[in-house]
Amino acid sequence: MRILFAPDSFKGTIDAVDAAAALIEGWAAVRSGDDLVSMPQADGGEGTLDVLAACSAGSTWSSVSGVCGPDGRPVDARWLTLENGRAVIELAESSGIAMMVSLNALTATTRGLGEVIRECGSDRISVALGGSASTDGGLGVLRALGVRVLDELGQDVPEGGAGLLVARSVDASGLAGVPSDIELLTDTRAVLFGPDGAAQVFGPQKGASAADIEVLDEALQRWAGLLADAGLPADPFMPGTGAAGGVGIGLCALGARVSGGAERVSELTGLSAAVPAADLVVTGEGKFDRTSLTGKLVGHVVQMCSDASVPVAVVAGAVDSDVDVRTVSLTDLAGSGETAMADPRRWLIDAGRRLANEVR
Numbered sequence: 001m002r003i004l005f006a007p008d009s010f011k012g013t014i015d016a017v018d019a020a021a022a023l024i025e026g027w028a029a030v031r032s033g034d035d036l037v038s039m040p041q042a043d044g045g046e047g048t049l050d051v052l053a054a055c056s057a058g059s060t061w062s063s064v065s066g067v068c069g070p071d072g073r074p075v076d077a078r079w080l081t082l083e084n085g086r087a088v089i090e091l092a093e094s095s096g097i098a099m100m101v102s103l104n105a106l107t108a109t110t111r112g113l114g115e116v117i118r119e120c121g122s123d124r125i126s127v128a129l130g131g132s133a134s135t136d137g138g139l140g141v142l143r144a145l146g147v148r149v150l151d152e153l154g155q156d157v158p159e160g161g162a163g164l165l166v167a168r169s170v171d172a173s174g175l176a177g178v179p180s181d182i183e184l185l186t187d188t189r190a191v192l193f194g195p196d197g198a199a200q201v202f203g204p205q206k207g208a209s210a211a212d213i214e215v216l217d218e219a220l221q222r223w224a225g226l227l228a229d230a231g232l233p234a235d236p237f238m239p240g241t242g243a244a245g246g247v248g249i250g251l252c253a254l255g256a257r258v259s260g261g262a263e264r265v266s267e268l269t270g271l272s273a274a275v276p277a278a279d280l281v282v283t284g285e286g287k288f289d290r291t292s293l294t295g296k297l298v299g300h301v302v303q304m305c306s307d308a309s310v311p312v313a314v315v316a317g318a319v320d321s322d323v324d325v326r327t328v329s330l331t332d333l334a335g336s337g338e339t340a341m342a343d344p345r346r347w348l349i350d351a352g353r354r355l356a357n358e359v360r
Contacts, residue, residue: 026352044185044261045130058083103207114144138250190242
């Protein structure tokens with residue numbers, strides 16, 4: 001049998017690459033003669049570079065030192081160049097929320113992401129937008145690429161969301177080094193502002209108070225107008241423009257297009273092409289429930305398998321679903337959620353064995 005192992009990460013416990021390896025180890029202990037293929041997946045958030053590297057033998061890593069981190073401290077950031085020459089950049093490498101010593105919705109910046117885009121020098125890039133610390137509408141990215149953002153006195157505004165609050169004009173005359181092909185990978189359809197916008201949906205998890213959210217939401221709306229006035233128009237109601245605290249609008253203003261992260265990563269890793277020839281696909285995530293089938297990575301894999309009439313199994317830390325999909329719960333195997341989370345690799349190996357025994 002040819003089995004594809006295509007899990008997402010199990011958030012906070014084990015990444016997708018290691019999860020796939022554990023499932024394969026368990027399966028091979030029972031059925032060593034099967035063709036077992038590791039194809040870990042991501043949805044455009046943290047870990048996207050690692051899964052692409054794991055599935056792309058001809059890819060190469062690059063890095064840059066000392067770019068501006070989300071709180072202004074210098075950080076080192078990597079990117080990946082695929083065999084076809086496309087560079088893939090992960091926002092979380094330079095501007096991620098995990099880099100913040102303490103959350104600050106008004107000062108966190110995306111300047112580092114812009115510096116990585118400039119440094120990589122590729123004319124074709126994909127930017128994975130998950131895991132951002134900021135709500136700056138991409139102000140930092142644009143500034144790193146030569147755009148000036150000015151207050152009412154014609155002075156450069158501060159970094160981060162605080163800069164958006166006082167921004168009154170944009171000067172794009174110095175814009176340079178913009179790739180001609182920019183693709184945004186995102187797992188959210190958030191628009192720029194309003195009830196489904198960047199500040200109101202994601203502001204709280206970035207440390208924004210209710211008062212911060214209100215002023216940031218107004219500032220993001222004004223920001224779209226300032227970009228348009230500067231000759232950088234983008235539709236703020238287009239799904240994805242609110243991704244990563246509004247980085248979506250900033251990059252769309254440079255001509256970027258928005259792609260569903262799970263769908264595009266499955267193409268870039270080769271999973272989409274490989275599914276029809278598989279005898280079984282094993283995917284997985286931390287928690288599998290009905291929402292998993294509405295836009296999440298595991299739901300995308302399940303749908304691909306359904307379309308190709310290929311059997312699929314879902315391994316999850318916890319299973320809470322009455323969906324007609326074959327599942328294995330690590331919580332059930334371990335006896336409790338705490339035990340499963342304490343040693344996810346062990347229980348993923350056990351899950352791999354369980355699945356292999358079911359086809360003996």
